[in-house]
Amino acid sequence: MLYCNHVDQRSRRGSKFAHPRRYTCVLNPFLDYRASKCPSCLRQTFERKFALFIHIEGTGPIILGKTCKYCARCEMIFVNQPDVAAELGLVTGRPVEELDWMVLGTVDKRYWKARLGQGPATADTPAILVPFKDTRRVACG
Ligand SMILES: [Zn+2]
Numbered sequence: 439m440l441y442c443n444h445v446d447q448r449s450r451r452g453s454k455f456a457h458p459r460r461y462t463c464v465l466n467p468f469l470d471y472r473a474s475k476c477p478s479c480l481r482q483t484f485e486r487k488f489a490l491f492i493h494i495e496g497t498g499p500i501i502l503g504k505t506c507k508y509c510a511r512c513e514m515i516f517v518n519q520p521d522v523a524a525e526l527g528l529v530t531g532r533p534v535e536e537l538d539w540m541v542l543g544t545v546d547k548r549y550w551k552a553r554l555g556q557g558p559a560t561a562d563t564p565a566i567l568v569p570f571k572d573t574r575r576v577a578c579g
Contacts, residue, residue, distance in 0.1 A: 445573040457568040462514045463541055465575045473516035476509035477576070483507040488515060489550035491567045492522070495538040497530050499567075501545050516576075517541055543569040 445465065466473060476483050486508040493499050502525060507516040522541070527534040545566050 445575050456565045459543075459569050459571040460513065461544060461568075461570050462512065462572040462574065463543075463570045464514050464516045465519055465541070465573065466516050467519045468576060468578075469518075469520050471576060472518075473507040473576075476512055476514060478512045478514060479509065481509065481511060483509050483514075483516065486515075487547070489545040489547050490517070490522070490541050491543045491545050492526065492539055492541050494526060494530060497532070499542075500526075500529060501550050502526070502529070503550060513571075515544075541570075541573075543567045 464473070464477075473483055475481065484507070485505050487503060487505045488508075490502045490504050490506075491499060492502055502522065504517070504522060504525070506518070508514065509516075523534045523537060523539070526537055526539055530537065545568065549566055
């Protein structure tokens, strides 16, 4: 039985954003759980590419293009933590186990595409961040 815990990110977030909140982020720490069904509405999820806005302690914010399982009905994005951690290790050149990171929201894909080919996309300002409405974590119970 899988359920989702709420994750309180409020202390990590500022209070003012340029964009209204959108999407619920569901962090998935399990390599073998692929979120083929939405735990909320039980419908089948599908894959969609998102430009994720991720804050890394000691590095700052980066934008990572990532294909995630997605439930359009619930607007839930399932973020596989081991996958993302491995990619952040490559991007930062730092050992994965030393990385302290948090997905704060998404970025308009047009912005992200405009930055491709310029090395790791660094988000210089939170003005582009579309913060998540809610963040949950997949848990076994
Ligand atoms: Zn759903």
